[in-house]
Amino acid sequence: MPKQGELVLLISPRGKRYMRRVEPENDIHGTDGLLKMTDIMEAGYGSVVYTHKGKPYRVQRPALHDLVTGVKRQTQVIYPKDIGYICMKLGVGNGTKIIEAGSGSGSLTMALSWFAGDRGEIHTHEARLEFMNLCRRNLDWAGVGQNVTLYNHDISNGFLINDADALFLDVRDPWEYVRHIPSAVKPGAMCGFLVPTIDQVSSLLVELEKGPFDEVEVSELLLRKWKPVPDRMRPSDRMVAHTGFLIFCRHQEGLEEINAQKSLGTRERKQEAARLERLGLSSIPEDALCGGIGPVDGDEADDDGGLCED
Template identity: 60%
Template sequence: MIEPGQLVLLISQKGKRYLRKFEPEGEVHTHDGMLLMEDVRKAGFGQYVRTHLGRPYLVLKPTLHDLIKGVKRQTQIMYPKEIGYLMLKLGIGPGSRVIESGTGSGGLTTALAWFVGETGKVYTYERREEFYKLAGKNLERVGLAQRVEQVNQNIEEGFVHTGADALFLDVRTPWEYLHNIPGAVIPGAMCGFLLPTTNQVSDLLRGLEDGPFADMEVMEILVRRWKPVADRLRPDDRMVAHTGFLVFARYMEEPKEDETPAQPSEEDLAREIDEAASEDVGSADNG
């Protein structure tokens, strides 16, 4: 049963897609004629409904992939191939609290909001007001706005939120903001970054090496699809190749002075060497 407010994906025979919230009295106007939402409800998910001109449309419950593809954009959004790995690497799940900067059109924000569930929260920062407003509309459109707190400010001023489980920056010069991360996340939190060029990655790595970060990883994800024809199975002529570098690092809180392991004295080192030498001689005699 399709409930009021539930998202519905309508697909024509030519592949045209319409993502709509179900409203019992609603209508969807297409190039193939008008669809009544009441007819959509009667048909149900996985079935076909016809426009007033008799053209069939498939009724589907949208997946996260569908929601991201349907984002209205003024900026380049992250590809699903990066988003999937990013979610696993950052450990995003129900109840997670995650900080994002560089909201853009809200593609990644949508995915984060989907994964944190009703008990988690996404705090997303965007300095440009036009993108801030667009992302808000996209989140409202897919019913995920309540899981997201938007902040319209530049992160050079720091982060308003603290104690996040993970952090992701999609900004041009992330190394300039690394000093703000310790106050925003918990110790041991995974941090991710997206950058398009190698020189930017090098600058970021230098910053991470100088800061309280460990477990650095740099990678790119390539996807090559194959033509799904059993008798002519071969790769597509085009592929989604390089779209950006993903960089990951774990924030490690620097140990306090009283928690720093004591360094052995020269006398202790000499004693350990003598004891080790005695054990080696004893083993040789027994042999």
């Protein structure tokens, strides 16, 4: 049964969803009639209650998805389809210590708090005081955030926490802050970024090339639902398409020693020469980069099969 102070999700016969705090005086008044909170408390989760006009409402316990999509917004929020992948890539679990920057309305902060558990720590930095306060209100509203510390802080001066297990930046120009990451996270920590445009992705990748970062990944997640009609299955008319590019990498020391041992094909040699040129370093000799090993990570084969030219 819903307890006083909890959030409860009520769904009307037409599918409209209401999130309400369970308080005896918090009745719902609408076109379907009066829905008494005392009736909801007595009915319990997974049951049906009726308005005074006889309209049935389903009573449900809000899931994390409901909480994330139900936050009060003053900023663009991170969508659930991205949040799930972010938490998996960062390895968020009970006891993990996470640095976040760009708290915004707190949708990701809420999920990080949920997954990090009572032994975890979420340290979120927000430069604008009004957004930091909004994030805290949304955390309190959702009943999470006991493991979250909020900082009204501009990360251009660095992060206020170190020795973190993972880090995520949702800021306009993340490449400006990459230099502060190595001193804030543990060796081998996963780092993630969210940006909306491909130009921002390119600027970030150029900065990540300077190291010490490895296992760089750029992703875009699209969610298309299907209409659940057994004899007429087809995609829904709308989908959640582009909401942002996700970039992940791992903080990794000793990369120069590792790269020196790699055998590269033609394409990889050209890519390495371009990288060195961007970094203002001298190009390494062709024979030092020539190993005859084909591409990795699913890249297509080189025209010459990855063999060195005579």
